[in-house]
Amino acid sequence: MKGLHIHGVSHAFDGLRILNNVSFTVPAGELVCLLGPSGSGKSTLLRIAAGLERLQEGRVTIDDEVVADPSSQVAPEHRRIGLMFQDYALFPHLNVLDNVTFGLPAAKSATARARALDLLEQVGMTDHIEKYPHMLSGGQQQRVALARALAPKPRLLLLDEPFSGLDTSMRAVIRKETVSVLRDSGVATLMITHDPEEAMYMADRIKILGNGGRVLQQGTPSEIYYHPVDEFVATLFGPVNRFEGIVTAGAVESPLGRIDTAGMDEGSKVDVLIRPEGLMLGTENGAHGGVPVEVLSTRLLGNSNSILLKRAGEDGPEFQARVTEDFDPFEVGPILARIDARHAFVYRKEEAEPGPGPVCSQVKYGTTADQGGKA
Amino acid sequence: MEAFQSRSFSAAQVKAAFVRADGWTLGTIVLTLAAVIPVAAVVGIAFTPGDDIWGHLVSTVLPTYISTTLQLGTGVGAGTLIIGVGTAWLVTTCRFPGRKIFEWALLLPMAMPAYVIAYVYTDILEYAGPVQETLREIFGWTTKREYWFPEIRSLGGAISMMTLVLYPYVYLLSRAAFMEQNICVLEASRVLGRGPWRSFFTVALPVARPAVVVGVTLVLMETLNDFGTVDFFAVSTFTLGIFDVWMNMNNMAGASQLASLLLFFVILLVLLERFGRRKQRFHHTTTKYKALPGYKLSRGRETLVFIACALPVVFGFLLPSGVLVGFAVVFFEDAANFKVLGYAINSIGLSALAAVLAVGIAIFMAYGVRMHGGKILKPVTRVATLGYAVPGAVLGVGVIVALTTLDNGIDAFMLSTFGISTGLLFSGSIAAVTFGYMVRFLALSYGTVEASLTKITPNMEGAARSLGHGPASTLRRVHMPLMKGSVLTAAMLVFVDCMKELPMTVILRPFNFETLATFVHQFASDEQLEEASIGALAIVISGILPVLLLSYAIARSRPGQETAGQAT
Numbered sequence: 001m002k003g004l005h006i007h008g009v010s011h012a013f014d015g016l017r018i019l020n021n022v023s024f025t026v027p028a029g030e031l032v033c034l035l036g037p038s039g040s041g042k043s044t045l046l047r048i049a050a051g052l053e054r055l056q057e058g059r060v061t062i063d064d065e066v067v068a069d070p071s072s073q074v075a076p077e078h079r080r081i082g083l084m085f086q087d088y089a090l091f092p093h094l095n096v097l098d099n100v101t102f103g104l105p106a107a108k109s110a111t112a113r114a115r116a117l118d119l120l121e122q123v124g125m126t127d128h129i130e131k132y133p134h135m136l137s138g139g140q141q142q143r144v145a146l147a148r149a150l151a152p153k154p155r156l157l158l159l160d161e162p163f164s165g166l167d168t169s170m171r172a173v174i175r176k177e178t179v180s181v182l183r184d185s186g187v188a189t190l191m192i193t194h195d196p197e198e199a200m201y202m203a204d205r206i207k208i209l210g211n212g213g214r215v216l217q218q219g220t221p222s223e224i225y226y227h228p229v230d231e232f233v234a235t236l237f238g239p240v241n242r243f244e245g246i247v248t249a250g251a252v253e254s255p256l257g258r259i260d261t262a263g264m265d266e267g268s269k270v271d272v273l274i275r276p277e278g279l280m281l282g283t284e285n286g287a288h289g290g291v292p293v294e295v296l297s298t299r300l301l302g303n304s305n306s307i308l309l310k311r312a313g314e315d316g317p318e319f320q321a322r323v324t325e326d327f328d329p330f331e332v333g334p335i336l337a338r339i340d341a342r343h344a345f346v347y348r349k350e351e352a353e354p355g356p357g358p359v360c361s362q363v364k365y366g367t368t369a370d371q372g373g374k375a
Numbered sequence: 376m377e378a379f380q381s382r383s384f385s386a387a388q389v390k391a392a393f394v395r396a397d398g399w400t401l402g403t404i405v406l407t408l409a410a411v412i413p414v415a416a417v418v419g420i421a422f423t424p425g426d427d428i429w430g431h432l433v434s435t436v437l438p439t440y441i442s443t444t445l446q447l448g449t450g451v452g453a454g455t456l457i458i459g460v461g462t463a464w465l466v467t468t469c470r471f472p473g474r475k476i477f478e479w480a481l482l483l484p485m486a487m488p489a490y491v492i493a494y495v496y497t498d499i500l501e502y503a504g505p506v507q508e509t510l511r512e513i514f515g516w517t518t519k520r521e522y523w524f525p526e527i528r529s530l531g532g533a534i535s536m537m538t539l540v541l542y543p544y545v546y547l548l549s550r551a552a553f554m555e556q557n558i559c560v561l562e563a564s565r566v567l568g569r570g571p572w573r574s575f576f577t578v579a580l581p582v583a584r585p586a587v588v589v590g591v592t593l594v595l596m597e598t599l600n601d602f603g604t605v606d607f608f609a610v611s612t613f614t615l616g617i618f619d620v621w622m623n624m625n626n627m628a629g630a631s632q633l634a635s636l637l638l639f640f641v642i643l644l645v646l647l648e649r650f651g652r653r654k655q656r657f658h659h660t661t662t663k664y665k666a667l668p669g670y671k672l673s674r675g676r677e678t679l680v681f682i683a684c685a686l687p688v689v690f691g692f693l694l695p696s697g698v699l700v701g702f703a704v705v706f707f708e709d710a711a712n713f714k715v716l717g718y719a720i721n722s723i724g725l726s727a728l729a730a731v732l733a734v735g736i737a738i739f740m741a742y743g744v745r746m747h748g749g750k751i752l753k754p755v756t757r758v759a760t761l762g763y764a765v766p767g768a769v770l771g772v773g774v775i776v777a778l779t780t781l782d783n784g785i786d787a788f789m790l791s792t793f794g795i796s797t798g799l800l801f802s803g804s805i806a807a808v809t810f811g812y813m814v815r816f817l818a819l820s821y822g823t824v825e826a827s828l829t830k831i832t833p834n835m836e837g838a839a840r841s842l843g844h845g846p847a848s849t850l851r852r853v854h855m856p857l858m859k860g861s862v863l864t865a866a867m868l869v870f871v872d873c874m875k876e877l878p879m880t881v882i883l884r885p886f887n888f889e890t891l892a893t894f895v896h897q898f899a900s901d902e903q904l905e906e907a908s909i910g911a912l913a914i915v916i917s918g919i920l921p922v923l924l925l926s927y928a929i930a931r932s933r934p935g936q937e938t939a940g941q942a943t
Contacts, residue, residue, distance in 0.1 A: 050840075051841075052840065075840070076841050077840050077842075077843045077844055080843070082841065085834040085837065085838060086834075087832065087834055089834035089835055089837065089838040091853055092857065102842050102844075103841075103842030105843075148838075
């Protein structure tokens with residue numbers, strides 16, 4: 001089968017495990033994102049796939065050719081891969097055209113030049129072929145780096161945080177262009193990032209790499225977003241409301257209503273996570289339903305409102321909600337809140353956990369990742 | 376399953392470590408061994424029982440060698456410390472006419488080998504020289520007994536000569552340290568009520584101390600290395616002792632024993648230098664560029680400061696090179712001939728060969744370290760580049776010992792196997808001289824190349840490798856173009872030092888083979904400086920190249936300085 005296969009790769013630096021039995025596939029024509037916090041070993045995995053880091057354990061194949069196992073390594077220059085660095089690593093002593101032809105056989109030939117010009121046209125850099133890297137903006141450098149990596153028609157393209165060097169306004173544009181160039185080329189692409197939104201936007205499939213170098217979940221963006229396997233994955237997309245509960249009659253009781261817990265043992269302790277966008281607010285007049293809540297504060301975040309609330313008339317926990325409509329809860333009168341089940345997740349509590357778990361709803365990668373690793 | 380995994384894991388690591396023993400690693404280790412052999416040979420011979428004259432040396436000349444060397448070291452150390460730190464401070468913090476020029480002119484004496492300036496001053500200051508002649512004419516003296524005049528060919532003379540040409544090391548490093556100091560610290564000291572002088576002694580100098588230590592250490596290494604001056608002045612230092620035992624007594628073991636003892640002093644110096652450099656790091660934390668205070672001076676003080684800065688330049692460079700130019704013009708017909716041209720060609724050819732090889736080896740080793748990580752190779756290369764600290768005389772003896780052993784081995788092997796006697800193949804050949812240069816100056820090229828290589832992000836080779844280029848092609852097409860400037864600098868530094876090199880050349884050169892340095896030394900020793908003037912000038916001129924480069928680099932390294940300086 002075409003594409004990249006990672007089989008049971010483990011890696012350690014000075015006795016510290018960076019990758020732990022990682023396996024996955026990047027089929028030809030697909031864009032796979034490896035999403036994980038810094039320190040999760042995703043860069044190491046990319047370097048192993050490229051051949052820049054020596055494989056310690058496991059196997060890497062590209063298009064059914066074994067390129068690395070513990071006994072032999074194909075040098076990076078013989079793997080026929082493309083690699084794009086976070087800092088682009090354009091050769092400063094070569095102009096744009098020479099950078100792009102660098103990886104082509106007979107770089108000075110007319111064929112090489114034609115191929116390079118073709119790619120530079122795809123990325124919209126035809127007007128700049130005589131320029132040197134230092135004369136280009138960050139976005140332009142990124143385009144040249146992409147063209148350079150694609151020029152030799154690699155079997156696999158590896159992207160290392162390709163957009164992190166760009167400012168926010170530029171990032172969206174470049175991201176869109178890059179996706180379209182990659183779609184046209186049909187190359188198997190593995191991209192690593194720590195930005196969940198970027199992964200959701202770019203990827204056909206996402207692999208979540210947790211601390212300790214273990215793949216926690218793989219799936220399409222919507223699978224990952226709507227069915228996170230554990231707290232760590234659920235909290236990748238932002239802070240959540242979080243409380244503990246006990247399963248009674250196939251559901252767990254919360255101050256804002258019951259949440260279905262199908263398949264969980266009666267009486268087991270659970271953690272409940274509700275995304276801010278999972279709290280739906282409405283007025284008593286509408287056919288909305290829910291429990292009455294008291295709004296404590298509201299902050300306009302631009303395209304949404306962040307609202308702090310609690311159940312009316314109770315001293316219960318506070319909840320964070322996010323609503324997109326133009327909404328002034330202090331004017332519309334009594335508010336009802338209900339939970340959107342798609343954004344509420346229930347996980348069985350770890351019994352072995354000594355002492356109380358973190359009660360803060362603010363997510364910290366470190367603590368949740370530890371739990372994920374032991375799962 | 377778990378146990379199986381962990382076992383295969385360690386097996387993989389073993390494998391990985393094994394695979395790394397490739398061409399670059401092997402090559403680096405072989406080159407390092409080659410670089411270490413001369414020193415090892417010296418120590419080896421010294422401790423081999425044989426026709427031992429150690430007892431004889433200890434009871435006769437050794438105490439003199441030690442005390443003379445210590446006196447010379449103390450004198451030159453103190454002299455360069457005062458001149459180097461003093462001028463650096465004045466140029467960095469005071470505003471006076473000509474300061475911009477002095478900033479680089481104070482480096483010029485670096486271009487003068489100590490032996491050249493020694494010949495020139497002897498010519499001027501000896502009994503028959505112009506100075507004493509003028510004095511005699513003025514005061515009507517007729518014989519030497521009627522007046523006192525300092526004897527230039529003495530320990531004091533040697534101290535003066537070396538101080539005059541070596542102080543730029545201290546100047547260079549302490550000036551850099553003064554400039555990198557956070558000026559706010561100095562200003563704080565002023566605000567707290569300490570005047571410029573007290574601020575200097577209580578704040579600026581202590582903070583710059585590590586750099587000053589490194590500078591003085593380098594000076595002392597050069598002092599131990601000197602042969603031409605002490606030979607000419609007949610000052611019995613260790614280096615001269617090694618030559619004496621080697622050339623006149625023809626005793627290899629005795630020379631090696633002296634050399635080993637000298638090595639001991641050198642090790643102390645290397646440790647001192649390392650210590651200084653380690654501490655230096657603490658003080659280079661600020662990246663703030665701020666205009667230096669620029670003390671305004673009164674007219675009288677301005678003149679004093681100007682004279683203080685001018686004296687070292689005049690006596691260390693202008694006067695001696697002026698005398699040489701004068702000789703070269705007046706005695707042009709005697710001085711310019713085909714023989715000198717031949718020696719120049721010898722010098723240039725040999726130095727160029729050594730420069731190319733030293734840079735090539737440096738690139739090979741530095742790139743190998745970069746590719747394979749520093750764990751094994753980095754300490755190895757540090758050993759390989761220790762030669763810079765070893766005096767030329769010691770290395771010369773070591774190279775001869777090593778090559779003679781090699782020659783004898785080859786000869787014995789060829790004789791027993793093929794019945795052919797090969798005789799001495801390497802000893803007393805160009806190869807021997809080149810090898811010696813290489814060992815001594817590898818540190819220069821390696822340091823320059825390595826510094827330049829670390830400025831290139833590793834992603835460069837990652838990109839090149841993923842684009843289908845192997846290590847060699849990546850080096851050629853990516854790193855070499857990026858390092859071009861530094862590679863040229865490295866080659867030039869080695870070239871110039873080889874042009875000046877005297878003690879090793881004297882020991883290692885083939886019979887009747889002269890370089891400019893040996894020729895100048897030979898003729899000047901015979902009081903025929905006029906005829907050697909063009910040769911000496913050629914050495915000085917080649918020595919100016921790195922000085923110009925250095926001052927250019929300094930001027931560029933502190934962008935804030937340009938405007939601040941022009942305001943004066």
